[in-house]
Amino acid sequence: MTSDVIIIGGGIIGLCCAYYLQQSGCRVIVLEKEQIGSGCSHGNAGLITPSHFVPLASPGTIGKGLRWLLDPESPFYLRPRMDRELWRWLWRFLQASNVRLMRRNMPVLLRLALASRRLYGELIPAENIACHFQENGMLLVYSGPEGRESCREMMDYAQVLGLPAEWVNSGELSSMEAGYAFRASGAVYFPRDAHLSPADFMAGLARRLTARGVEIHPDTAVQELEVSGGKVVRVRTAKGGFSGNTVVLAAGAWSPLLLKSLGIRLPLQPAKGYSITRPLDHPPPRIPLILEEAKVAVTPMGDVIRLAGTLELSGWELSIRPRRVRAIIESTAAYVKGFPLQEWGKLPAWSGLRPCSPDGLPFIGPFSTPSNLI
Structure with a gap:
């Protein structure tokens, strides 16, 4: 699947990035390893x-x-x-x-x-x-x-x-x-x-994004970022590959684990x-x-x-x-x-x-x- 922007992470940062990118006219795909807003964005102090x-x-x-x-x-x-x-x-x-x-x-x-x-x-x-x-x-x-x-x-x-x-x-x-x-x-x-109530905010925002054509893929864990020519050319998951002109990493605490295979120490x-x-x-x-x-x-x-x-x-x-x-x-x-x-x-x-x-x-x-x- 191809899009202008692929966002890795369906927490508060990922969904807000998707919101403003979609508002600016970008085609956006969001990949989330669990359910949307189920991680740190769900039960925090709000x-x-x-x-x-x-x-x-x-x-x-x-x-x-x-x-x-x-x-x-x-x-x-x-x-x-x-x-x-x-x-x-x-x-x-x-x-x-x-x-x-x-x-x-x-x-x-x-x-x-x-x-x-x-x-x-x-x-x-x-x-x-x-x-x-x-x-x-x-x-x-x-x-x-x-x-x-x-x-x-x-x-x-x-x-x-x-x-x-x-x-x-x-x-x-x-x-x-x-x-x-x-x-x-x-x-x-x-x-x-x-x-605010973070879980309610996340659920409401996800509904708005889906209604406006943002593709949200829950239970889609990223396995690897495939790089060629100095760019990420494919985001590989158990459900298939995704390609985009830009990749936004909004995986929160899990970001260092995804970057490690690229030799990047966060x-x-x-x-x-x-x-x-x-x-x-x-x-x-x-x-x-x-x-x-x-x-x-x-x-x-x-x-x-x-x-x-x-x-x-x-x-x-x-x-x-x-x-x-x-x-x-x-x-x-x-x-x-x-x-x-x-x-x-x-x-x-x-x-x-x-x-x-x-x-x-x-x-x-x-x-x-x-x-x-x-």
């Missing part, structure tokens, strides 16, 4: 966060990471193993975790996040996608002195970068968001953030995250939370609410570690009164792998060779 402008590679992460890395219940966990690519990645991560690079990368991440926020705000109403999209901001909540210091630092950085942020004391929290009974000490409010690690979703039996909160010390997101999505968290470097595997799920649930109780621990503990957990670069910046742009691979 946050659209200009407030996430500080890269993971920062001096603060190093200080906390040394305490966390080998603790299986911590927000940032490394499963020890002999993996040369992992240790190369860690070395580059350590090199990037300094103030100079952090300050260089923060405005880059902020510009990308603000552009993303604007595009979601245009695309969703234009296509009438029902995905519980809300533009209510986000509360970065802290419970103790260390969290307060981190939140104050975030607010200071935001002010330098020109991103609106407001300090909220404990007395103001409940009046600002009555949907939670707060135990937290205070928060920073980021009014430019938004949130310094990217799969970072496992977990989420648990529970139906609501009362009116939903308006504003999502990020629990600063616990690194847990609490996101209302229509008639459900989702807890999401952890960054686990354990390779390309999706096994769910009950201790880590339990840590997410139990840590939430330190911020929210009356949190029903037993009810949450009975619910099934989801896991997904997000791509994680050493310096926190995304890989965007064409390869020198193959020259038609982006």
Whole structure:
């Protein structure tokens, strides 16, 4: 099968690329190894966060990471193993975790996040996608002195970068968001953030693309990129070959595995995250939370609410570690009164792998060779 553009990966990046390419008049094919939106794009926290402008590679992460890395219940966990690519990645991560690079990368991440926020705000109403999209901001909540210091630092950085942020004391929290009974000490409010239900957004966007002639092929794992004359001439799958003038690699955490056969080393690690979703039996909160010390997101999505968290470097595997799920649930109780621990503990957990670069910046742009691979 032949097309103008072949997109490898049917997650949020792949489908959004397909949307804008189709809008510009391109014939597009999307290849997805599982079902559309079934990977990291399915069960994540659903946050659209200009407030996430500080890269993971920062001096603060190093200080906390040394305490966390080998603790299986911590927000940032490394499963020890002999993996040369992992240790190369860690070395580059350590090199990037300094103030100079952090300050260089923060405005880059902020510009990308603000552009993303604007595009979601245009695309969703234009296509009438029902995905519980809300533009209510986000509360970065802290419970103790260390969290307060981190939140104050975030607010200071935001002010330098020109991103609106407001300090909220404990007395103001409940009046600002009555949907939670707060135990937290205070928060920073980021009014430019938004949130949605990622699975609903993906399903709605996929339907629009199919109706407009984009060919979406689920359960079509790419086996090899065949290269000739410095270009990808064929994308081989178990269901046959696909050819296109341009190939867009949007396979997320699996991208390095596809590039390895071409001799291309992409310094990217799969970072496992977990989420648990529970139906609501009362009116939903308006504003999502990020629990600063616990690194847990609490996101209302229509008639459900989702807890999401952890960054686990354990390779390309999706096994769910009950201790880590339990840590997410139990840590939430330190911020929210009356949190029903037993009810949450009975619910099934989801896991997904997000791509994680050493310096926190995304890989965007064409390869020198193959020259038609982006």
